[in-house]
Amino acid sequence: MRISLRHQSDRLALLTGRPKLLSVDYSADPAIVSRALPRRADDERKNVLLLGGNGFVGMHFLHDLLDDERVEKVYALVRPKGTNSGEARIRRQARKYKMALPESDKLVVLEGSYLEPSMGLDETTYETLVSDVDVVIDAAGATTHEYPYARYRQEKVLPTVTLAEFCLTRRFKTLHVIGSVGSEVYTRLRDFYRPSFFFCGYSKMKYVVKHLSLKMNRDGVPIHVYQAPFALGGPGTRFKDPGMEYSFWNMVWHMVQQGQTYQFGGTNPMVAGDVLSRAVLNNALSAAPRPISYPVTPVTNEQLAERLGLELVPYKEFRQGLVLANRFRLREVKWRNPISSARREWQRAGFVRSLFPRCLPELLTNIDTAVRAPAVPLNAGIPAIDVLVANARNIRKIAKDLPVVATAEKAVPEAIEETAAESRAA
Template sequence: MRISLRHNSDYHALRTGDPTKIALDYSEDPAVVARSLPRRPAGERKTVLLLGANGFIGMHLLRELLLDTRVGKVYALVRPKGDQTGEARIARTARKYKMALPAMDKLVVFEAGYVEPRLGLDDARYEELLTSVDVVVDGAGATTHEYPYSRYRAEKVVPTVALAEFCLTKRFKTLHVIGSVGSEVYRQRRDFLRRSFFFQGYSRMKYVVKHLALRANRDGVPIHLYQAPFALGGPLTSFKDPGMEYSFWNMIGHMVQQGRTWESDARIPMVAGDVLARTVLDNALSEAPRAITYPVTPVTNAELATRFDLETVPWRTFRRDLIRANRVRPAEVDWKHPLSSTRRARQRAAFIRSLFPRCLPTALANIDAAAHTSPVVLGSTLEPIDVLEANARNIRKLAKDLPPEPTRESLAPAHATEPLPTAA
């Protein structure tokens, strides 16, 4: 069985704003191949291949897989880096986010890069995965936004097609890809011409992955997509997440510094990492997984305003005053290094304009509408605004500008138990 992305069909879709232009070629009918392949009987424990296990979302997925009684074995692919083993990189990430992992007896770690042919594995290990895996969970991918689409295409779009082919070779496997709700910003052709932060190569890649996955699923390829929002820390990490690496926290930070937010009916997409992981795995391990899932627990600007004591103003007023407050000023110039200091100030001002483009309310409205076309009930004992605040107070750069914390009940879930020992 061979699957390939038809030549430049993704570029054509991005140029025209028409996702139906994305086309896949198959050496055989994928639906027929899927029915003919051996698969594990219903009720038996499954073998899962996890990509990106040492990332923030990947750590949550790994923990849930190790705890889930429906899973008998977990293979984790971790990219080699320096002298560190894959197991050491996983343990390091667990320590970074203060996450306790359960017993690792059903975990097998392979050091390889999934963007490489045959997952970067030798013949014996690749054959082992081909013939034993039942479920592939792809939690790997870029976390930065500044590269062009061509780079993300090579890192994510082409490997997704290769994984789809892997899942229809020798044994039936379902593929579960973590996408991004940010790809929903594209609604009209002119959206592809925008140049702000939210409309660059990263979002284009997520848009292509979404529509490629939906197209393949309709053709009979067992690929399933999760349009994830900003994944924040939850109780498992003591409400610690990547912090100011996120555009999300940079936006919240500018609101807090200004003491303002804007009037909006659209909700801000977010979810705690543990809730996201459970949602993905409950669908992935079911006998009839959904083709697309939006695991979003949103917060509103009104909730932000109340919790952080922010003034609510019209969008144009908010953006105008934010841009003015962050213009390049002579006082910012270091006259010992005038060129470099001026360049940094201009980059900061440009970044803020890009974070808050004129079309931001429309983009958020598009995301909010998409995320609630097929709502999913997410199991969480915490209110989303409580999760957001708990994380914000863990970020030193943000916490210093927040109002004093009121006395409230602990955010730890009522059913929380003693943490499991961290894996060595």
């Protein structure tokens, strides 16, 4: 079975804003091929291949897979880095996020890359994967937003097609791709030409992956996509996440610095990492997985204002104050290095404008509308705003400017952890 993305159809879809122009070539009818391949019965334990298991979200998947009685074996493909083995990188990430991985003989760590032929594995190991795996979870890929679409195309779009082909070789496998609600910002042609941070090459890649996955699913390829939001730390990490690496926390920091947030009738997309993991795995290990899911537990700006001590103002007023406070200042230029320091000042001022574009309420409304589509049941248990505040207090840059915690609120993290433990036990 051979699957390939038809030449430049993804770029044409982005140029015209028409995802229907995405085109895929198959060497055989994927629906017929999938029915003919051997597969395990629905009640049998499954073997899972996890890509990106050493990332923040991937660590949650790894933890829950090792703890799930529906899973027989977990193959974790980790790219080698320097002298550190794949197992060492996983252990380091577990320590970084204070995660205790279950003791289990299920785990098989493989060093390789899904970007390479045969995943960078020797022939015997690759053949084992092709013949033994039942479920593939793709949580790998870049998390930065600074590259053009061409780079993300090579790192994510084309590999998604290759993984789909892998899933229709030797044994029937379902493919579960972690997408992003950020791709929902595109609703009109002009959105594809906006200069803001939210309309960058990364978002375009996620847009293509979403629509490509849906198209292949309609054609009979067992691929499923999850439009995930910002994944924050949950009780399992003691509410620790990548912090200021997220644009979300950069936005919150600017709000706290200004003492304001903006009036908005919609919501902000987020989810705790453990809640996201359970939602994805419950769908992936079900007999009939949904083609697309929106595992989101949103928070409102009203909740942000109340819990972080912020004033609610119209968005226009909020943005004007923010841009004025973060404008380019000549006095900030270091005259010993005038060119580089001036460039940094321009970039800082430009980033703030890009992070809070004039159309921000509109694009958040587009995301909010999509999130309200039928979603995987989350069974979250912990209020999303409590998760957000607990994480914010773990980020030093933000926490130092937050209001003093009330006595009653000090017990919230402990109460949340008790609730989560009871939920896991149940």
